[in-house]
Amino acid sequence: MTKNLRIALPKGRLLQPCLELFQDLGCAGLMGILSSRCLLWEETEQGLSFMVIRPADVSVYVEHGAADLGIVGRDVLREGQRDVYEPMGLGFGRCRLVVAGPPEIRHENLHLRHRLRVATKYPRLARQYFLKQGISAEVVSLSGSVELAPQVGLADLVVDLVQTGLTMRENDLVEVDEIISSEACLIVNRASHKLRLKEINHLMKRIANVIGDRE
């Protein structure tokens, strides 16, 4: 089998560190992907092909085998609930998915609320979290600027990512609980892992070495 292994990378905040990782691995010209119009970037010498797609789509491509491997934040991965292997965390892109709200809500018993509205980009994880707590929350699914929601009365709480906590503080929100801690994860298509085990293990070993050297 001479076909390149296909790797799906996420647009956005994880893209730069992903490209650096594979550059350190020997894909010398990979940064060219940023200025290229090509959707599929070949690094023939390394036997790898790259595609850059929306973060939420990475696990979809990998589950269906359109990409053999992918890199995606664990937060996005859990939200998507795709059937893929996730053999290693990559140590970058660390952040946490938290429940947050205005300071006064911190000491409130949420079970006593007649209605609780939660704004989030992670409707599935948010719903799951509140169900587990036995709280029937109304989840409002947004695609951005979630921190605004409590200020304008769209929601009582938010479920959102924090990296430094700065955005939260600026919008007068305090953390109530952590749902998951996230980092960039390598994911692998199940069938690819079975059919191209040696190549994939070799690649994973090289990735582990690069990450190990950095620490």
Place this chain on the structure above:
Amino acid sequence: MTYEGHFKAALPCGVRDLFLESAAKLSKLMAIWRQLFESWAYTEIIPPTYEHYDVLMVGSDADFERRIFRVLDREGNILALRPDVTTQVARVVGTKLYDLPLPLRFYYLTNVFRFEEPQAGRQREFYQAGLELIGAPGSEADAEMVAVLIEALQQVGLRGFQINLGQMGFFRAIVAELDLSTAQVEELKRAIDRKDEAGLGKSLREWKVDDGHAAALRELPRLCGGEEALERAASLAPNAGALQAIDNLSQVYDMLSAQGLAEHLVIDLGEARGMDYYTGITVEGFSPGLGFSICNGGRYDELIGLYGRPLPAVGFGLGVERVLLALEEQSQQEVHLAPHLLVAAEAASMGRVTLQRLRRRGLKVEVDVMARDEAGLLEHGRVRGVAWVIVDGDEEGALVAKTGSQRWISWDKLEEMLAR
């Protein structure tokens, strides 16, 4: 594009119409497999499409619960469309066929239903071809199951496929000795399922699992490969049960190797998934270029006992649409729908004895029922891709048009030529 006078054309999500090539391709696989299964002395079982929900759930995979199509009948009974056939076979055998001489060999070629997002190569209604070998507990039965599975894929012309052999008994035997709750075992399974070694290691440390058991579990996701994986697993086995599971897998592997089938096999203990009811060997098949499995199966020694007489059993199911996709990926599987012979109505009545004999030989003979004239018949034959067109005929013979020229041939001569 829709026909102008169309009447509600929409289908519900998850089902599709099969016709022409798509229907012919599916039937062709089924026909090949039917013959194969019968040649191994399996007989067909045709359970009903729906059953009582609670009866079906007795033996169903827990994961199925959410994915079952449920229907209320007019009396308020909850019915379920079958999500797989194995559970139905277990019910039939456990409750009705318990005193027949063993082993029992059944095959099925049928549709199943799962309420889930339509996936690649799988709608909510899809077709399965499979078999169950019931009453034999040993490695010989396991090896027969895998051998027939490999032959099934070979016979339809699939190349380069891979069968991963696992053993649920290994994981089960290790976990049985640990003091873990069901939820903790589920968490272990989930971590193994994702090949999340870091998460797996963390849980094992947290729950203070002793070194011997932890080492075996930690390495599970990587216990994959050829015979060396078996040796490694045997050296890690912390108890007799786990060792027994590896012994069984070694025996099956050896038996299949002796039949020259080793090229298709990979040892893969790194899976804790599959149906909850699997207790021993498991199989999962993959084909190059396809991002999902094409078949799976395994040993389920505790399932039939949930319905009646406990009997060991082993079986597999092939995803028919998925095998078709794998064949398409390799540009295999051509079907020819065009008739061999197109005959004008009058000529057909003159030559009906000959035409009947040709049909019995398996030739497709289409009679023109549209009263076409000669030109119309030739044009229709061209569009349909028919090589032989009979435009006229009498008691003696037929006027045959073939690749541009026409000539009279006696019916006997025609039969002789076409029979070749």
